[in-house]
Amino acid sequence: MAEPRVRETTDEGARDLQDEATGVDAAAICADLIRFDTVNRGEGVAHPERPAAEHVAALLDEAGVAATIVESAPGRASVLARIPGSDPAHPAFLVHGHLDVVPADPSEWSVPPFSGEVRDGCVWGRGAVDMKGTLAMTLATVRRRLREGRRTRGDLVLAFLADEECTGDHGSRYVAREHPEFFAGCTEAISESGGFSVHAGGRRVYPIATGERGTTWMRLTARGTAGHGSKPAPDNAVAEIAHAVSRIASYEWPVRLTPGVHALLDGLADALDTTIDHDRLDAEARRLGGVGQLFSGTIRNSANPTRLDAGYKINVVPGVATAQVDGRYLPGTGEEFLATIDRLLGPRVTREFLNYEEAPAADPAGGTFAALGAALRAEDPAARPVPYVMAGGTDAKSFHRLGIASFGFAPLLLGPDLDYFGMFHGVDERVPLEGLAFGTRVLDRFLDTR
Numbered sequence: 001m002a003e004p005r006v007r008e009t010t011d012e013g014a015r016d017l018q019d020e021a022t023g024v025d026a027a028a029i030c031a032d033l034i035r036f037d038t039v040n041r042g043e044g045v046a047h048p049e050r051p052a053a054e055h056v057a058a059l060l061d062e063a064g065v066a067a068t069i070v071e072s073a074p075g076r077a078s079v080l081a082r083i084p085g086s087d088p089a090h091p092a093f094l095v096h097g098h099l100d101v102v103p104a105d106p107s108e109w110s111v112p113p114f115s116g117e118v119r120d121g122c123v124w125g126r127g128a129v130d131m132k133g134t135l136a137m138t139l140a141t142v143r144r145r146l147r148e149g150r151r152t153r154g155d156l157v158l159a160f161l162a163d164e165e166c167t168g169d170h171g172s173r174y175v176a177r178e179h180p181e182f183f184a185g186c187t188e189a190i191s192e193s194g195g196f197s198v199h200a201g202g203r204r205v206y207p208i209a210t211g212e213r214g215t216t217w218m219r220l221t222a223r224g225t226a227g228h229g230s231k232p233a234p235d236n237a238v239a240e241i242a243h244a245v246s247r248i249a250s251y252e253w254p255v256r257l258t259p260g261v262h263a264l265l266d267g268l269a270d271a272l273d274t275t276i277d278h279d280r281l282d283a284e285a286r287r288l289g290g291v292g293q294l295f296s297g298t299i300r301n302s303a304n305p306t307r308l309d310a311g312y313k314i315n316v317v318p319g320v321a322t323a324q325v326d327g328r329y330l331p332g333t334g335e336e337f338l339a340t341i342d343r344l345l346g347p348r349v350t351r352e353f354l355n356y357e358e359a360p361a362a363d364p365a366g367g368t369f370a371a372l373g374a375a376l377r378a379e380d381p382a383a384r385p386v387p388y389v390m391a392g393g394t395d396a397k398s399f400h401r402l403g404i405a406s407f408g409f410a411p412l413l414l415g416p417d418l419d420y421f422g423m424f425h426g427v428d429e430r431v432p433l434e435g436l437a438f439g440t441r442v443l444d445r446f447l448d449t450r
């Protein structure tokens, strides 16, 4: 690797050309990555990430980085790399993202979803937004920095992971458990779901994720006396599970304003020059439109019944009935959430966890959040960065187990007509070339602060 040298800032023309070249590199890498079909259907059914992982490793190799490909199972590959910083005593910093994508039905799309076609100023295809575009920006930015001999102060750790669109068992969970040495000294990270522009009232808000709701996927079980369908059955397992599911589904979870959501509401009120009534947050979310989605799903816990299974014959009362519930709880409310669930289940239904993940939270008042916001404002002086909490989950949960706090930061400047949230797992997913170029400039500036 080349020795670090001072960044050439006096020659703005040359710098602009380099910026432009990095944006072009990101768009090309994005299109190439989309062409690798890394569809993850969930429940362990996925196309292997290995070919895409080898492509990423080759791009890093070209830049002089010896990347390591690890596999949890044949083909389920992730790429890990650690680029030494200039100061071994400085904390390392992690940039992580996922190689897999959700399925796409070609009949619904305007272009073949794995074509990586460039049309109307956008790269089109499954994963353009979630999140091969971000991987491409990261790769293009890192390649440029290495070409120019610019290192971060601490080590820069890169992780391109399999299986985020399922449980991460073949990706983030696997590498966190089996290869923690790659992440030694990392305390903070950036990854998906944040740093993009949301247009509101002529202003550009950039939400940066500082946390996620925790995940509790539960199997509920009711047991009763098995018997003939014509006989009285006071402890009918099917009826018991139905009652419990009904109680959970109809429960109105109270609003819980956690510090992360409070920080978002304050930030939004300030950015939009409005007041937000904390006593009518559902109505306020509707009033605020796109930015209202930033908190509509994170002002309370939730539990949705998603599966039911009982019985095998109409005239036989089964002894067991089960259901599955997808529960999500805000940081700091895990105990309250489970106490409520247990009250709703009642004494005759038991629960077990199929998946339990803590709710990670990063500090919206710390230096890293400030540096992320400053990098955005340097490239978009109208940018209004705000912290927000994600309703769902990402690989950040796996790295939380290693003591690493992740910020959702995949910077993109989007036109007001592009619905970023709608394109996540949506039809005609696409990312503007301009947005990718913007993102590489923001990432580059942010990495200068690490």
Ligand SMILES: [Zn+2]
Binding pocket: 098, 130, 131, 164, 192
């Ligand atoms: Zn994603």
